[in-house]
Amino acid sequence: MTQSNPQTALPAGSRLGEYTIVRQLSVGGFSVVYLALDDQDNKFAIKEYLPRNLALRDDDGQVTVPHELDREAFNLGLKCFFEEGRILSGISHPTVVRVINFFRANQTVYMVMEYADGRSLVRELELAGGRLEERRLRKWFAALLSGLREVHLQRLLHLDIKPANIYLRRNGAPLLLDFGAARQTLSRRDKHFASMYTPGFAAPEQYEKDAPLGPWTDIYALGACLYACMGGGTPQVSKERKESDRLQPASKAFRHLYSPELLELTDQCLALPPDERPATVAGLQKRLMAEEYGQPAPAELASSKWMGWLKNLTGGRS
Known part of the structure; x- marks a missing residue:
């Protein structure tokens, strides 16, 4: 089984439980964010835990850690990611992105969030x-x-x-x-x-x-x-x-x-x-x-200083 690029996003049409990936919204060194639809065609943003310096995605879509020495760091980040999702799912505030669901799949964790236009x-x-x-x-x-x-x-x-x-x-x-x-x-x-x-x-x-x-x-x-x-x-x-x-x-x-x-x-x-x-x-x-x-x-203060300097230069003539 070959390893693909660590930043490779899941392709459009991929299924994650009740959600279908539409397209990638963003990618960074820590995660990939997708636009997804549920089975009722409601839009969501789904964030996937995928730290590029620790993990790769294989051809089957699974997230793997190629170097065993990185396993502990990967698991620590995954634990923090999961805990973050748990806490945010309990917060309901109009200025904080709402977390609807979080789950494990493809040997990593996904956070389902509201999609705001x-x-x-x-x-x-x-x-x-x-x-x-x-x-x-x-x-x-x-x-x-x-x-x-x-x-x-x-x-x-x-x-x-x-x-x-x-x-x-x-x-x-x-x-x-x-x-x-x-x-x-x-x-x-x-x-x-x-x-x-x-x-x-x-x-x-x-x-x-x-x-x-x-x-x-x-x-x-x-x-x-x-x-x-x-x-x-x-x-x-x-x-x-x-x-x-x-x-x-x-x-x-x-x-x-x-x-x-x-x-x-x-x-x-x-x-x-x-x-x-x-x-x-x-x-x-x-x-x-x-x-x-x-x-x-x-701002006139600056202008008045300039005019005063100009007046002195011209001997008071206007």
């Missing part, structure tokens, strides 16, 4: 020209934090919050996708999984093998998302920031575009020491929903 925050940013208005940012992120709070109460972390994992339904409501507990477990265990971090959005403690992770880790990623949505692009990698911090603070970079309160909050989320970030998502949400937000610094 809409588009990613990445696409929304592109359509908006790379920057989103404050009103929408505060509304969307406050809603996401409400769902993330429920997740944290279940002792589960997301660990991969980024614009690509924030989805906007057709009605405009945000949805948090692709939790990464098992991915993070493998990443911290084996250097081969370092690429599973999302540079710019991963907190500095995620690069340290023995550093504790917690709600503060997801809060850093939320700050990075806010920074990106303000027009800052992907922030400097946190590991590099610890060596030479070149990330311009939001309070300086976007002071003419956003309120001082939102900018200060973003900078606090992006603090390198975890204890300098907001302590909880509940506290962060409360600050986002506060009504006493000020106005951006007037």
Whole structure:
């Protein structure tokens, strides 16, 4: 029996219990996500546990671990994946992707999730020209934090919050996708999984093998998302920031575009020491929903300085 490429997706028409695979939606170093239909033609997204550095798919569709030395790591990730599905299936919140079912097949585990029509925050940013208005940012992120709070109460972390994992339904409501507990477990265990971090959005403690992770880790990623949505692009990698911090603070970079309160909050989320970030998502949400937000610094200040310089240069002539 020959082994195929480790990222080979199940072909369209494959059956997984009561579900039929329609097509692949995405693939990464940790899993493959499919669009599937049940026997009543309802749409679902199904995530398959398939860590590419540990496992292969054979010609019969079975997931195998070719090197016995990788068996323990594969089983650990599978256990975390299964536990993640179990916890998420017990959470019913409009901003957290709903897990309907999870089961074993093909010598691996599958997680059946709701399929939501809409588009990613990445696409929304592109359509908006790379920057989103404050009103929408505060509304969307406050809603996401409400769902993330429920997740944290279940002792589960997301660990991969980024614009690509924030989805906007057709009605405009945000949805948090692709939790990464098992991915993070493998990443911290084996250097081969370092690429599973999302540079710019991963907190500095995620690069340290023995550093504790917690709600503060997801809060850093939320700050990075806010920074990106303000027009800052992907922030400097946190590991590099610890060596030479070149990330311009939001309070300086976007002071003419956003309120001082939102900018200060973003900078606090992006603090390198975890204890300098907001302590909880509940506290962060409360600050986002506060009504006493000020106005951006007037851009005219910069213009007046320029006009003053020009006036001095011309001897006061207008």
